[in-house]
Amino acid sequence: MDKTKRKRLEKKGWRIGSAAEFLDLTPEENRYIELKLALGEHLKRRRRSRRLSQEMLAKLVSSSQSRVAKMEAADPSVSLDLLVRSLLALGSSEKELAKVIAAAGGARG
Amino acid sequence: MDKTKRKRLEKKGWRIGSAAEFLDLTPEENRYIELKLALGEHLKRRRRSRRLSQEMLAKLVSSSQSRVAKMEAADPSVSLDLLVRSLLALGSSEKELAKVIAAAGGARG
DNA sequence: ACAGGGTATGTCATATCTGACATGATGTCA
C-alpha cells in the first residue's frame, strides 16, 4: 500500500472488524478497504469525465456534496452500498464495476 | 422508491426476485437488488462447496446463522458490505467477485 | 412418532451509516 493511502487511513478512525488496530489489518480487511478505495477513485474519474461537480453528482444521487467527497476518498463512514449505487446512477455498467473490482485485486499481490 | 412502501410490501410477503415488477423500482434500484441477489446466491454456492453450515460460516465471519440466511436470500436488511466481506472471508478472489457482478449485469435484460 | 441438524423468519437493542450543515482550504478570475 502506498504512503499517501496509508497516511489517509491512519488519520481516520479505521476500526473495521473487531478491534481498533488500524495498522495491522487482516488480509480480508485490507482487501475490503482496497476495494472501496478503487471504487471511490473510479467514481471520481467517472464524475469528472461527465464534467460534474460533487454538488451536481450529490443532487443526482440524492445525497450531499460532503458525502460525495467522502465517497471519493473512501472514508470509513461510507458503505459499499452507497458507492455502488452512486456508480450505477452515474451510468456505470456491471461490466465496468467488475473491471474496477478485478483491478483492485490485481493491484494487490 | 419510497422506503416506507417497500417495508409495507415486504411485510405482506414480497420476496426479492418474485414480484419485483409490482414495485416501482427505478432501473438503478433494480440493478442494485439483482447485484445483491447474485452475490447472495454465490455466497450460498461457495459455502456449500466448502461443506459449511450457515452456523459455521456465521462463526467464520463473526455473525449469526440468521444473518447468513438473510445474506443468502438477499434480504433487504443486509448490505453489500456484509455480503462482500463474507465472500472475501470465504476465500473469494476479486476476480471471482467481478465475474459474479458482471454476470448479474449480463442476466439483466 | 421422536430427535437432531440445518435453514428460514421475525424482533429488538445497539452499532453504524446517512444527509445536512458549518467551516476551512484552494484555485481562478477580474
Next chain:
DNA sequence: TGACATCATGTCAGATATGACATACCCTGT
C-alpha cells in the same frame, strides 16, 4: 484584493444494518 466555485473535513440527529435470540419449518435417521 475580493468574490466565487469547488472540494475537504468535522459534527450530529435521524435512518438503517447488525448480531443475537426465539421459534418454526424442513429433512433424514431411528
